[in-house]
Amino acid sequence: MSLAPAKNRAPTPKPWIEAIHAYVPGKSSGADGRPLIKLSANENPLGTSPAALAARAAAVEPSLYPDPDSTALRRALGELHDIDPARILCGTGSGELLTLAASAYAGPGDEVLYVRYGFSLYEIAARRCGATPVVAPDADYGTDVDALLSLVSERTRVVFIANPNNPTGSFLPRDELARLHAGLPSEVLLVVDQAYVEYVAPEDDDGALALAAAHGNVLVTRTFSKAYGLAGERVGWATGATELIEVLNRIRGPFNLSNSAQAVALAAVRDVRFVEHSRLHNLQTRARFVQALEALGNHGIRPLPSEANFVLVTFEGALTAEVAYNGLAERGYIVRWLPGQGLPHALRFTVGHTHDMDAIAAALRQMAEASK
Numbered sequence: 001m002s003l004a005p006a007k008n009r010a011p012t013p014k015p016w017i018e019a020i021h022a023y024v025p026g027k028s029s030g031a032d033g034r035p036l037i038k039l040s041a042n043e044n045p046l047g048t049s050p051a052a053l054a055a056r057a058a059a060v061e062p063s064l065y066p067d068p069d070s071t072a073l074r075r076a077l078g079e080l081h082d083i084d085p086a087r088i089l090c091g092t093g094s095g096e097l098l099t100l101a102a103s104a105y106a107g108p109g110d111e112v113l114y115v116r117y118g119f120s121l122y123e124i125a126a127r128r129c130g131a132t133p134v135v136a137p138d139a140d141y142g143t144d145v146d147a148l149l150s151l152v153s154e155r156t157r158v159v160f161i162a163n164p165n166n167p168t169g170s171f172l173p174r175d176e177l178a179r180l181h182a183g184l185p186s187e188v189l190l191v192v193d194q195a196y197v198e199y200v201a202p203e204d205d206d207g208a209l210a211l212a213a214a215h216g217n218v219l220v221t222r223t224f225s226k227a228y229g230l231a232g233e234r235v236g237w238a239t240g241a242t243e244l245i246e247v248l249n250r251i252r253g254p255f256n257l258s259n260s261a262q263a264v265a266l267a268a269v270r271d272v273r274f275v276e277h278s279r280l281h282n283l284q285t286r287a288r289f290v291q292a293l294e295a296l297g298n299h300g301i302r303p304l305p306s307e308a309n310f311v312l313v314t315f316e317g318a319l320t321a322e323v324a325y326n327g328l329a330e331r332g333y334i335v336r337w338l339p340g341q342g343l344p345h346a347l348r349f350t351v352g353h354t355h356d357m358d359a360i361a362a363a364l365r366q367m368a369e370a371s372k
């Protein structure tokens, strides 16, 4: 059989790449293009640390390549968290590092395991390297350690867990995370994605950093995109055994953090007060929002417990999640509806300013009462 003339043939992506659906980001405008108050991407409603903004203005000139190793930033992170900088790797957002972790340790024929309602990037990371995603059932939207462990096979290479998890907000306590780790063979990499860790009460430490310091098969990722208010600068970092960090370092983008990203993140690391202020604002406003929604239980509206800067709310009554989503958009708010993640009956609300969350709770009550 002869091939068609070259000019008629297009490059063919690998079959595992064909299977990927592009990541769906939170929207920032309504169907008519009108800008809305954005509570769909878990960004920090308090903005960015003023010190970080000042550092951006002063960043090195753009004609020069950045420090390829983000040396000053890794040193500052090491000091803050008491970690040897040799065990820290910075990434273009933690998303780069999650993807690298899958690519380095899994490939065609291997399995990558995570929970149902896990972060949507894990499926993309698994498929991108040709591995097979394996999804463990949830326990009332939370992580079920036994379900995860029962799906570990001789093909499992990487287990992803976000703690707290997005989009559910659920949190796996220290003893459960330790139990998950203890149940995994030592050649399986456990990735603990702590994108929202700054919002967790300090006394509820899940112990992931200690696991990463003590074991050769634990990688912890963190980000500047949420509590640090730097989503637009694309900065994340990971820590684990030196051997893990060295492997990921070989396959990352060579100059992955721009000059301004490094300068801004360095200033942000030092401004611990901004992060603490963000945590307290979130704690208070989230509790107030959850309390307001708990009063709507008779309408089938249920806020799930959250340790993060968002709340997942299920709608099982006359007011559906889709109708609520559209009603809120009409009132100027864009939140996250996740039918593509198996959650057509739920909305995820980023915790914004208190007056906005009050207005949303009041609007939901109004819509629920009108749809009885």
Ligand SMILES: *Cc1c(COP(=O)(O)O)cnc(C)c1O
Residues within 6 Å of the ligand: 042, 092, 093, 094, 095, 096, 119, 162, 165, 166, 193, 195, 222, 223, 224, 225, 226, 231, 234, 235, 236
């Ligand atoms: C937002 C988020 C991240 C952070 O992604 P970046 O690439 O660092 O912006 C990572 N994991 C989870 C679960 C998230 O929700």
